[in-house]
Amino acid sequence: MPVDGPVPWERADHTGAKHDIYRRYLKRWFPILLDGAKPYRSVTYAEGFAGPGIYVGGHPGSPIIALQALVDEVTNTSSLVKMLFVDDEPRCIKMLNEQFRSRFPVRPRTPDTLWSKVTLGTCIEKLESALDEMDSWGQPILAVLDSWGNVPVTYRLLKRLADNLSSEVIITLGTQPFIRFVSKMGSDADEVFGGDPTWRALSDLPSGAAKRQHILTCYRQTLQRAGFKFLLDFELIDTRGESLYLVFGTNHRRGLEKMKDSAWEVDRVYGVGFRDPRDEQAEALFELTEPALAPLGRLLLIRLKSGPAAGMRIESLREFALFETVYRPEHVIRTLRELRSQGLIDSDGQALTRSSIVRATP
Numbered sequence: 001m002p003v004d005g006p007v008p009w010e011r012a013d014h015t016g017a018k019h020d021i022y023r024r025y026l027k028r029w030f031p032i033l034l035d036g037a038k039p040y041r042s043v044t045y046a047e048g049f050a051g052p053g054i055y056v057g058g059h060p061g062s063p064i065i066a067l068q069a070l071v072d073e074v075t076n077t078s079s080l081v082k083m084l085f086v087d088d089e090p091r092c093i094k095m096l097n098e099q100f101r102s103r104f105p106v107r108p109r110t111p112d113t114l115w116s117k118v119t120l121g122t123c124i125e126k127l128e129s130a131l132d133e134m135d136s137w138g139q140p141i142l143a144v145l146d147s148w149g150n151v152p153v154t155y156r157l158l159k160r161l162a163d164n165l166s167s168e169v170i171i172t173l174g175t176q177p178f179i180r181f182v183s184k185m186g187s188d189a190d191e192v193f194g195g196d197p198t199w200r201a202l203s204d205l206p207s208g209a210a211k212r213q214h215i216l217t218c219y220r221q222t223l224q225r226a227g228f229k230f231l232l233d234f235e236l237i238d239t240r241g242e243s244l245y246l247v248f249g250t251n252h253r254r255g256l257e258k259m260k261d262s263a264w265e266v267d268r269v270y271g272v273g274f275r276d277p278r279d280e281q282a283e284a285l286f287e288l289t290e291p292a293l294a295p296l297g298r299l300l301l302i303r304l305k306s307g308p309a310a311g312m313r314i315e316s317l318r319e320f321a322l323f324e325t326v327y328r329p330e331h332v333i334r335t336l337r338e339l340r341s342q343g344l345i346d347s348d349g350q351a352l353t354r355s356s357i358v359r360a361t362p
Contacts, residue, residue: 007091011055013238017266018246022062022144022170024262026069032254033140033166034076040166042080044136045070047144048123048153050085052092053099062144063096064103067116071108082115082134088122123147128157140166147172155194155226158249162227168255169228173219173245175212178202194222216245216277223249230256234263234326235275243275253322260328264291276326293335296327300335301344304360311359314352 003009026045033043045066053061060068063085070081087093097118108114115134119126123145131137143161145153153171161167178189182203190197199218202211220231228249235243248259279295303320304312314336318329333352339345340358347358 003089003092007089007095008052008054008056011057011059014236014242014244015055016059017236018146018172018244019060019062019065020266021246021259021262023065023069024265025170025259026066026142027073028258028262029142029255030070030074030081032258034074034079034081039076039079040139042082042136042139044082044084044131044134044139044141045144046084046086046127046131046136046141047146048086048127049145049147050087050092050096050118052087052089052095054095060103061096061099062146064099066144067100067104067108071104077109077113080113080115081109082136083117084127084130084134084136085116085118086121086123086126086130088120090120093118093120124154124157128154128160137164140164140168142167143169145169145171153192155191155222158194158223158226158228162223162249162251166252168248168250168252169223171247171249173216173233173247175215175245178215179208179211192222193218194225196222213277216247219247223247227251230323232256232259232263232326233277235277237275245277256322260322260326263326264328278325291327291331293327293331293338296321296325296331296335297339297344299325300332301339301360304345304358309359311348311357313354314356314358315354317358318354 030043033040047063050063051061053063055061067083085096087096100116117130117134119130131141141161141164147153158169161169178185178199179202182200193199196218199215202214205211205214216233220233223231229251230249230253232248233245235245237243250256250259276295276299278299281295281298300317300320303317314332317336318332321327321332322329336345336352336358340347343361345358345360347356349356352358
């Protein structure tokens with residue numbers, strides 16, 4: 001819905017960290033698709049909630065960050081790049097166009113290799129139809145659906161993106177609107193979850209943490225049903241303890257790896273860290289350069305205790321870390337060494353390698 005208050009607005013800590021993740025990922029995404037041995041004929045970067053392109057203090061918005069990443073990282077000037085920005089606030093549309101003109105006074109690519117469309121309307125009303133008009137389907141699309149947490153995104157759009165060649169989504173998920181207004185939300189809210197009303201069971205849960213986890217679980221299942229094979233979700237948590245979920249969906253392992261690398265490289269200046277939603281103790285991971293490994297240790301112990309009695313290869317646990325946690329595979333052996341020093345696991349040999357077998361102690 002249109003913005004209440006002035007445009008532009010202050011940039012929240014979460015937003016700064018989130019945009020740092022976007023920047024780092026786009027600096028990987030554009031070259032992989034456009035500068036490889038077999039570049040795609042075209043790619044589309046699309047935003048459903050684009051904003052004005054600038055914050056109070058002059059910080060660039062995500063549309064500016066995306067175009068700058070393209071300019072900085074891509075040497076291939078023959079493939080077509082399509083950029084689509086949708087917002088339902090007229091002031092944002094006007095200001096975003098002004099930002100593009102002021103920050104890129106010289107067109108960065110020729111008209112036949114860069115199409116850019118800024119359109120007024122809601123994500124639900126305009127994004128899919130604009131992708132149709134730009135003939136984006138059949139080639140990779142990265143859709144950033146950053147709705148300030150309310151997720152007004154249709155299941156139909158998610159499914160169509162999941163079915164499209166090499167396409168990915170980045171979605172912000174705020175749980176408070178669902179928790180606070182569950183009794184007042186109609187069928188439109190169920191549509192966010194693919195028509196499944198299971199999310200409404202949060203009313204019966206005892207704590208805010210359990211309710212948040214339930215909504216995230218339901219939304220993960222929605223993305224999986226839509227067709228995304230690999231998901232990464234985590235909380236961005238600031239120093240005040242306020243959090244926002246970021247959910248990434250892809251069908252390519254490499255995309256998951258690159259997004260996870262981007263997330264762990266977030267600049268510490270934003271004062272924002274991670275929290276793995278699956279960690280029962282909800283420990284905040286503020287030290288991103290020296291990650292807090294205790295949450296991963298707890299998750300690995302659960303995995304080992306539920307696995308075969310003979311134990312599991314470390315390579316399997318590396319895969320588990322990649323696909324089921326916020327951690328990277330290279331964090332696993334360090335964590336297992338600490339678990340072994342505490343007597344919580346044992347191994348077949350002293351050295352821990354990818355082929356080593358480890359098991360939880362009785």
